[in-house]
Amino acid sequence: MSETLKREAAARAIELVEPGMRLGLGTGSTARHFVALLGDRVRQGLHVVGVPTSEETRAQAEAEGIRLTTLDETPRLDLTVDGADELDDRLRLIKGGGGALLREKIVAAASARMVVIADASKRVAGLGRFPLPVEVVPFGLAATQAAVEKIAAHFGSQGAVTLRRAGAVPFVTDGGHYILDIAFGVIHEPETLATALNAVPGVMEHGLFIGMCSTAFLATEGGVVVIEN
Numbered sequence: 001m002s003e004t005l006k007r008e009a010a011a012r013a014i015e016l017v018e019p020g021m022r023l024g025l026g027t028g029s030t031a032r033h034f035v036a037l038l039g040d041r042v043r044q045g046l047h048v049v050g051v052p053t054s055e056e057t058r059a060q061a062e063a064e065g066i067r068l069t070t071l072d073e074t075p076r077l078d079l080t081v082d083g084a085d086e087l088d089d090r091l092r093l094i095k096g097g098g099g100a101l102l103r104e105k106i107v108a109a110a111s112a113r114m115v116v117i118a119d120a121s122k123r124v125a126g127l128g129r130f131p132l133p134v135e136v137v138p139f140g141l142a143a144t145q146a147a148v149e150k151i152a153a154h155f156g157s158q159g160a161v162t163l164r165r166a167g168a169v170p171f172v173t174d175g176g177h178y179i180l181d182i183a184f185g186v187i188h189e190p191e192t193l194a195t196a197l198n199a200v201p202g203v204m205e206h207g208l209f210i211g212m213c214s215t216a217f218l219a220t221e222g223g224v225v226v227i228e229n
C-alpha cells in the first residue's frame with residue numbers, strides 16, 4: 001500500500017475527531033499517518049488527549065506535541081483509530097502484525113468507537129491469510145506453545161505455530177511478552193477460536209478483534225471505501 005493511500009484513509013478518520021475528544025492512538029504504518037495528521041490539527045489549536053497503544057506511538061505522539069494520558073487517568077475513550085492486518089465484511093479483524101495487539105485491544109475495549117484505517121488489500125472474504133498473532137508470557141513458553149498448537153490443529157491450521165523473532169532473539173512486546181504466530185490459511189470459526197485461545201493459561205491475548213470495530217475506511221486508488229457495522 002502506498003503511503004499516499006494510507007494517508008488518505010487516515011485523513012478520513014481525522015474528520016471524526018472533535019475538540020475535547022479522548023482518543024486511542026493505534027500502532028503501525030497506517031496509524032502513524034493518523035498521528036501525524038492529528039499533530040497538524042493540534043498545532044492549529046485542537047485540544048484532544050490521547051492514549052498510545054505502543055511505546056512507538058507514544059514517542060511519535062510526544063514528538064507531535066499531542067497531549068497524552070493513561071487509561072488509569074482516563075478509563076473511557078471516545079474514539080480509537082488503528083490499522084489492521086486483515087478485516088472481513090463483518091469488521092472482524094486480525095491485528096498484531098506490529099506486535100502491539102495487547103495494548104491495542106485494551107485501548108479499543110475502553111473506547112466508545114473503534115475505527116480501522118487500511119488499504120483495501122487488507123479486506124478478505126475469510127480471516128486467516130495473515131498469520132494470527134498470539135501474545136504469551138515467557139514463563140512456560142514450551143507448555144503454552146504446545147497448548148496453542150493443539151488448538152491450532154483443532155481449528156484447521158495447515159501450518160506452523162512460530163515464535164516471532166527479532167534477529168537471533170525472541171521479539172519482546174511492550175508488555176515484556178512473546179508472540180506466537182499461527183499460520184491458518186483460513187479461520188472458519190473466529191469466535192470459537194478466540195474463546196479457546198483465551199482459555200489457555202499463558203496466553204495474554206490474541207489478535208482476533210471481534211465485535212470491536214464499528215467503521216473501516218479502506219483506501220483504494222478510486223477513493224476511500226467505508227464499511228459500517
Ligand code: 5RP
Nearest residue numbers: 028029030083096097098100
Ligand atoms: C500492530 C497492528 C497494526 O495495526 C497492523 O499490523 C497494521 O499495520 P500497518 O498499518 O503497518 O499495515 O496491529 O500491532
